Amino acid sequence: MKKIIIIGGGPAGMMAAIRAAENGARVILFERNNKLGRKLSITGKGRCNLTNAADTQEIIKNIPGNGKFLNSVLNSFTSNDTINFFESLGLKTKLERGNRIFPASDSAAEVIEVLTRELENLGVEVRLNSRVENIIANDKKVLGVEVKGKFFDCDAVILATGGASYPATGSTGDGFKFAKILGHTVTEILPALVPLEIEEDFVKELQGLSLKNVRVTLKADDKVAAEIFGEMLFTHFGISGPIILTLSRQVAKFLAYEKFVEVLINLKPALTPEQLNARILRDFEKFKGKIIKNAMIELLPQKLIPVILDLAYIDENKKVDEITKLERQNLIEILRGLPLTISATRPISEAIVTAGGVSVKEINPKTMESKIVENLFIAGEVLDVDGNTGGFNLQAAWAMGNSAGIFAAQI
Secondary structure, eight states: OOEEEEEOOSHHHHHHHHHHHHTTOEEEEEOSSSSSOTTGGGGGGGTOOOEEOSOHHHHHHTOTBTGGGGHHHHHHSOHHHHHHHHHHTTOOEEEEGGGEEEETTOOHHHHHHHHHHHHHHTTOEEEOSOOEEEEEEETTEEEEEEETTEEEEOSEEEEOOOOSSSGGGTOSSHHHHHHHHTTOOBOOOEEESOOEEESOGGGGGGTTOEEEEEEEEEEETTEEEEEEEEEEEEOSSEEESHHHHHHHHHHHHHHHTTOOEEEEEESOTTSOHHHHHHHHHHHHHHTTTSBHHHHOTTTSOTTHHHHHHHHTTOOTTSBGGGOOHHHHHHHHHHHTOEEEEEEEEOOGGGOSEEEOOBOGGGBOTTTOBBSSSBTEEEOSTTBSOBOOTTTHHHHHHHHHHHHHHHHHTTO
16 A cells, blocks of 8 residues: 655645545645645635636636646546535535636535545545654655654655745745755745735725726836736725736736836726717716816716826816816826836735746646656645636646645555
């Protein structure tokens, strides 16, 4: 019977343990926390977005961080396989907008519960509060691990420690250290799916304001880098929300290269400049004799009105009848491109996932085995793989864990 040691009880580690045990291996899973799935418990705001029902190619497109590397494992374990796997464990699922799959119960705790139960059923030895200190290898071949000064031998190690985001959940970057010591390359670690800090002071006045159906253009050194449509949110430090999180990976890289980074928010993307001008004129006619800040209540959320007028150099107490054509043009320009200067991302400790990690060039994309160290398998966020929000990161973790567990048991 093969003896497999797994480091890390997150999604990739738990899936790897289940698959290795199903394939006849004796499995020990070391988890540094006092329970499994700490980070999993907070995903999807505690609801756990299990996967995305898109086809494999669409999932790869939504994994900007080396998605193509995952082609083989995602074809071996598709999003349908993920749904069927959890349904077989007694977890009912449901489909929501954007093809996102959630537990029918909206409970991440239930996801962890069914996985824990399956680990027990398969006889996986789970050791909690057990931080692996070293992976022991000789002549580029894994021999075992060291925990609390004690050596545990094995036939293979699966490294699934997670990245460096949300360190309180146990993702403190240990995996990067182990991989480096064993000769692996670790690419630059940056936050991904993280809120952005804004230079302009007025964002504090907009705290809590959510905008739907806006188009955000990302620019680096005045060149357009990306455009995205959807929902965003103002916070006390800057901006967040789905479309901002999606852009944040690129922002982190641009800032690392010391580029000037800004976003332009088109608040009325469905209207051409001419249509927006006509809309404003209609509102001005409707609110004739009123001051402009009171004449824009049907066009914009209340919080935004003074900010927009200030940026358009219009006195908020000026009557609509007195607004000049030039002032109206300024207003249209700001409504179609509210500029925000990005000063920083929030720290990696607040990022949902980590961009960067163990280089995928050094990993067999079919088996997840290291090309550098024999019988070492690496899976999950510790690798240089990261995706957009919507269940893509978890699908990648399940698929990598699936292949690592199966092939580790067959060595």
